[in-house]
Amino acid sequence: MSQSIGRNNVLLIFGIRVRYKTLAEGTFYCPHEGGDRSYRKRQARRWFTFFFIPLIPLKVLGEFIECQSCQSTYDQKVLTMPTAAAMMDNLANAMRQAVVSMITADGAIEDAEKEMGLEVMQRYTDTPYTMANLEEDLKDLKHGDLSGQLSNVAGMLNDPGKESLLVACVEIAAADGSIDEREMAQIEKAGAALGLTPVHLKGVILQAKEHLGLA
Numbered sequence: 001m002s003q004s005i006g007r008n009n010v011l012l013i014f015g016i017r018v019r020y021k022t023l024a025e026g027t028f029y030c031p032h033e034g035g036d037r038s039y040r041k042r043q044a045r046r047w048f049t050f051f052f053i054p055l056i057p058l059k060v061l062g063e064f065i066e067c068q069s070c071q072s073t074y075d076q077k078v079l080t081m082p083t084a085a086a087m088m089d090n091l092a093n094a095m096r097q098a099v100v101s102m103i104t105a106d107g108a109i110e111d112a113e114k115e116m117g118l119e120v121m122q123r124y125t126d127t128p129y130t131m132a133n134l135e136e137d138l139k140d141l142k143h144g145d146l147s148g149q150l151s152n153v154a155g156m157l158n159d160p161g162k163e164s165l166l167v168a169c170v171e172i173a174a175a176d177g178s179i180d181e182r183e184m185a186q187i188e189k190a191g192a193a194l195g196l197t198p199v200h201l202k203g204v205i206l207q208a209k210e211h212l213g214l215a
Contacts, residue, residue, distance in 0.1 A: 014050050018061065021045065029083045030067045031074070036083045038068040041076070087156050092125040094149040098165070098190065099134070100141045102172040105183040109138065116175035120168045146186060150193035162194040163204050170208040179214065 023041045030037040044061040047054035065074045082090070099117040103109055114134060121129040154162065169190050173183035184205075191201035 013052065014048070015052075016058070017047050017049050017052075017054060018044055019047050019054055023063065026079075027083055027085075028065065028067075028079055029081050030070065030072065031078065031081075032067065032070050032072040036085055037070075039079075040066045040068060042066050042073075082156075087153075088126065091153050091156065092121075092127075094153045095121060095124040095165070095168075096137050097141055097149045098146055098169055099172060100137050101146050101186055102169050102183065103138065105173065105186045106176075106180050107182070108176075110176040112175040112177075113172055114138075116172045120172060123168070146190045147193040150190055154194045157194070159200075162191075162196060166191050166194065166196070166201070166204050167208045170205060171212065174209070174212050174214055179209070 021043045023043050025038065025040050027036055028039045029035070030039075041063060042065075043063045046058040046061065048056035048058060063076060065076055065078050066072070067074075099120055103113045103117050114131070118129070118131055118134050121134065150165075157165065166187065169187050170179070173179045173187060179187075187205060188201065191204065196204065
């Protein structure tokens with residue numbers, strides 16, 4: 001918005017303009033493009049202008065997030081969503097804990113279970129994961145209830161993803177030829193943490209056992 005006043009052949013032009021300022025930059029998950037993208041945190045502010053030159057800052061109208069790829073704009077709450085890279089890291093870390101918990105559930109660490117655990121980890125991480133990494137995790141990660149770890153990633157998995165993770169737990173437990181009560185208890189806790197109903201959980205376990213020739 002601008003106005004002009006002519007007086008004694010002198011043209012005075014003044015007005016109000018909205019200007020945008022970049023406050024910060026980073027990486028976020030863009031809902032429109034469905035992936036990690038660069039963003040700018042932008043601030044909109046009114047300025048008093050004279051001869052189209054901004055001179056006096058006025059009211060801040062607000063701040064928003066702008067995707068540098070598609071230029072879509074979002075409320076700042078979009079930054080609370082984890083990036084795809086962070087979600088994959090969370091899933092890989094949850095699987096590391098799951099592998100350790102399943103290998104150690106029956107109190108005996110078998111080579112066959114470690115081999116299966118390594119195979120499972122290679123499915124769930126894009127970064128190299130070797131037997132040496134697994135041996136370190138077996139020493140450093142505490143065996144325990146998987147509920148907390150798997151609850152954190154349940155929201156990022158659809159039903160087939162949850163089933164695949166649970167089947168991986170069954171495969172590790174069964175790698176030594178059988179699944180004992182302690183291992184089954186861990187598998188059932190894992191399924192509950194992933195949000196599977198008791199009927200769904202029982203069906204996935206039964207199907208996995210049948211596939212492994214244990215039913």
